[in-house]
Every structure is written in structure tokens, then in C-alpha cells.
Amino acid sequence: MMTTQLPELSGPQPSGPQPDWSGSSSPYSQYSTYSPTNPDEPSNSAQRPSRRGRVAALVAGACVMTLGAGTIGGAIGYLAARESLATGSLQVAAASSLPAPVSGSIAAVAAAVQPSVVQLDVSGDAGSGTGSGFVMRDDGYIVTNNHVVGSAKSPGSIQVSFADGTTADGTLVGANPGYDIAVVKVDRTNLDAIAMGSSAGLVVGDSVIAVGSPLGLQGTVTTGIVSALNRPVTAGGEGEMAFINAIQTDAAINPGNSGGPLVDSTGAVIGVNSAIASMSTGLGQPGSIGLGFAIPFDTVKRIVDEIISSGTSSTPVIGVKLEMAFTGPGAKVAEITGDGPAEMAGLATGDLITKLNGQLIADATSLIVTIRANAPGDQVMLTVVRGDKTLNIPVTLDALKS
Incomplete structure (x- = not known):
């Protein structure tokens, strides 16, 4: 098993709005393929993948095949329903008659958070990819991972897609690769800024919700709990290695979720999704096995405030x-x-x-x-x-x- 900094979803992605799919004796060495390094002179060394990792990769491939079969089944079901419309009537409830989400429910939290979450389509010399982010301030500042937007530093482009289907060009304000945090600015005002929480009061077992664009599926919501706190995680990305004193969660996090928010049961952001543990052996992008890692928001806020103020941040x-x-x-x-x-x-x-x-x-x-x-x-x-x-x-x- 290895810890992987969530890759952006590589290659061309669907443009415009996407469907809303809401509704070593060290005890930590197993979480990273990178050797621990000191803060001044990082160095990497690869860890040999296990035999179990190869088996897990095959299982992941089977899951992809199952998803494809499900999609085909859905198409057949649609055709059958369309043919039956000529002889029968279909009762559909008007959208306005649907009950509002119960306050405090996952549905209510998702509805409150989704307008603040964005998809980032990034291109640069290193290639193109898709990641997630969230609006930190209503005057256009967006938080994401450095490894999501690092390739757009020079030259490159960032297109930001909002939950309402609109898009805007983004500019990289600054980043701290050591924390895997970056700030993007769009020329917009009156945006829906996310509610800011605190990671300091988290306890193991707290409910959490992840929102983002896994595999380019914008607006995806997954749920879980805080599985562990202060989990030392190292991961490589654009620039230097990132060191994360992470929140561990079993909420499903996949490539494309990078930079998206992890929120608490009130909808306040308490972490930024950044890495996953994976048994992948390079046969494809890693996927969720229930071991996701987020950067605590108290740390994120300090870094972001410094970047917005000066364009840089300290370590x-x-x-x-x-x-x-x-x-x-x-x-x-x-x-x-x-x-x-x-x-x-x-x-x-x-x-x-x-x-x-x-x-x-x-x-x-x-x-x-x-x-x-x-x-x-x-x-x-x-x-x-x-x-x-x-x-x-x-x-x-x-x-x-x-």
C-alpha cells in the first residue's frame, strides 16, 4: 500500500457544467512510497509494491468493467421506458413540490456547500488535468492543491467551472508546495464563499462530507467519518514533496477530488482533500480504498491568508x-x-x-x-x-x- 497525492484527472475532460450527482518499523511508513526527508533537503526513494497491490489493481479494473455494464443497462432501461410512453402515462412530481432537505441532513449540507465548490481544468507544459477547489472569499479567491494547478505556473491556463454552469479564467496567485496548497483568483465578485470551520476540535468518529469532481464528475458528494487525526503523510507533486499532518477519512476520495473541501456536519470546511492510500502498481490511476487524507483547515487558512496578502507563505x-x-x-x-x-x-x-x-x-x-x-x-x-x-x-x- 502506498500514499498517493491525488493526481488530477489527466487528459481532455468534458467542458461546461457536469451533472449534479448529489443525493521500516515506523507505524506510518506504509502510507508512503517516499522516504521521510528533512525539511531542508528532501529526497525520494521508491518502495517495492507488494503482491497484494497487484491483486488490488485487478480488482479495481473489475470495478471499472462493472461501471461500464451498469451504464449500458441504464441505456437499455431508458429505451424500454421511452417505448412504453405511447401506451401508458407517467406520473412525475413537479420540482416545486419536492420537500426541502431536512435541516442538518447530508442533503441539506450538500445543498449548502455545492455552490461554493468548483472544478478546475488546468493545462500547461506538463499536460492537462482536472481537479477541485472551493471559494474561500466572495471576491474571487479559490483554494486548491498545489499539485492541481502547479502545471499552470508558466505558461498555462486555469478554467474554473462553477456549480451554476458558468465558467471563468483563473490566475494562480501563489502556492506552497511543501503544504500542497495553492490559491487561484477569478475576476468575479459576490461568489458563494464556503463556511469556514476549524480542524482543532475534530475527534475521531466525527461525520464528514467530501465534495468535488472525482473523475471529472462535478458536484459529487461522498460521506464518511474522521478515521484518525495527526496522520503523518508525505506525497510528491508539482515542486517539492508535501508533508501533511493529515486528517484521515473513509469518505470516498478519488483522482479529481484533489483540492476540494472536506466539511463537517454543519457544512463548514475543516480540511482540503489531498492524498489517498492506494495498492495501485501503476496499471492505472489509483482509486479509493477508504483511506483518504485531508490537510487540516487551521493550517490551510494560515497559508492561504499569507498567499493572498503577499503571494508567498512561510514554512x-x-x-x-x-x-x-x-x-x-x-x-x-x-x-x-x-x-x-x-x-x-x-x-x-x-x-x-x-x-x-x-x-x-x-x-x-x-x-x-x-x-x-x-x-x-x-x-x-x-x-x-x-x-x-x-x-x-x-x-x-x-x-x-x-
Whole structure:
């Protein structure tokens, strides 16, 4: 099994509005085909796919065949119904007579959120693809993943399709590849901005809803729960590797869902869908196996606010290089960078960092994503094992130098 940053749906996609279809001993190493890296010098290495992964890919192919058969069956059913109209009458309820969704229901949440969710059709030198996004501000700012729009940086184009069937050209305002977050601007006002929530209060078992354009099917709604929190996930995309202190969910997330919102039971966004775990072996695009990962919205909001304000955003670091071969528990310091926060705080080469603000650190990747859940200037408390001593060392985070 591997963690895959959700690819955009590659190749030409249907234009215009789409149908509304609403209604390693590390415990985390299995989630990534990429070796954990330090914040300053990322590096990748591939993980050999398992035999089980090949079997899963075949099962996924069978599902595609089943979908095709279902489509054919639907066409036959339509023809039969059309032929019967000559001899019988068909009672159809007027749309205005349909009951409104019950307040607080999935249908009501979907109806409230869908006007804020968009489809992004992106083209550039690297090719074309389709992803999702959502309106953050009513004056035209849209949030998505960096790996969705990264290919449009220079030169390229972004077409934004809204739920009402209208489209607009988008401009890339800025991105932070390390967080896999990007902001797109359209020349529009009075848009339906999504309700903003907070990921801080989430607990395992909370109901969540994902909205987006999986496989180009705009307006798709899927439901699930928060399966886990603070799940360290690494994934490659446009630019550098992304490190995500992720919300794990079993809501179905597929290629094309990238950049779309994960919302709570009130319809407020609490995450941005970004990656899935997959058993795919390269025989096709990976699909949902009930292991999806979203970037927590509290982190997203900081990044987005900085990008809108200045066109760039900052990434926090403690100023160390880590022994990436060390499998834990804990993250081992390989080198202290000069004049950085760690040096000023008194950390030393060989220190074993076992906790950050009381949260257990499983390995180097776990430390990196936990640090990145904070912001430059924040003070964190590191629990460090040095020889036979356990120390609590406060460190003030600095911004990663580009």
C-alpha cells in the first residue's frame, strides 16, 4: 500500500457544467512510497509494491468493467421506458413540490456547500488535468492543491467551472508546495464563499462530507467519518514533496477530488482533500480504498491568508537535519544548522526527540509534519532524550529559508 497525492484527472475532460450527482518499523511508513526527508533537503526513494497491490489493481479494473455494464443497462432501461410512453402515462412530481432537505441532513449540507465548490481544468507544459477547489472569499479567491494547478505556473491556463454552469479564467496567485496548497483568483465578485470551520476540535468518529469532481464528475458528494487525526503523510507533486499532518477519512476520495473541501456536519470546511492510500502498481490511476487524507483547515487558512496578502507563505523549521534512516521511536538529530532555533535552544547532535508539545513523535516524518502544523514564531516544547537524561527544551520556530 502506498500514499498517493491525488493526481488530477489527466487528459481532455468534458467542458461546461457536469451533472449534479448529489443525493521500516515506523507505524506510518506504509502510507508512503517516499522516504521521510528533512525539511531542508528532501529526497525520494521508491518502495517495492507488494503482491497484494497487484491483486488490488485487478480488482479495481473489475470495478471499472462493472461501471461500464451498469451504464449500458441504464441505456437499455431508458429505451424500454421511452417505448412504453405511447401506451401508458407517467406520473412525475413537479420540482416545486419536492420537500426541502431536512435541516442538518447530508442533503441539506450538500445543498449548502455545492455552490461554493468548483472544478478546475488546468493545462500547461506538463499536460492537462482536472481537479477541485472551493471559494474561500466572495471576491474571487479559490483554494486548491498545489499539485492541481502547479502545471499552470508558466505558461498555462486555469478554467474554473462553477456549480451554476458558468465558467471563468483563473490566475494562480501563489502556492506552497511543501503544504500542497495553492490559491487561484477569478475576476468575479459576490461568489458563494464556503463556511469556514476549524480542524482543532475534530475527534475521531466525527461525520464528514467530501465534495468535488472525482473523475471529472462535478458536484459529487461522498460521506464518511474522521478515521484518525495527526496522520503523518508525505506525497510528491508539482515542486517539492508535501508533508501533511493529515486528517484521515473513509469518505470516498478519488483522482479529481484533489483540492476540494472536506466539511463537517454543519457544512463548514475543516480540511482540503489531498492524498489517498492506494495498492495501485501503476496499471492505472489509483482509486479509493477508504483511506483518504485531508490537510487540516487551521493550517490551510494560515497559508492561504499569507498567499493572498503577499503571494508567498512561510514554512516553520527548528533548524536541524535528521537521521532519516533511524526508524524510531523518535527522531534523531543528525546535524544542527548554524544560527538556527535549535542551536539557540541548546539542542545537540545525537539528541532523540520523542515528543513535541506532548505529542509522541514516531519518526522523522512525524516530527516534520508536527512542526509544520505550527507557524514561524510559535514556541514549541521538545522532549529530548540525551544519554540517560530526558530534557524538556523550548524552541521558537523559524521560517524555512528559500
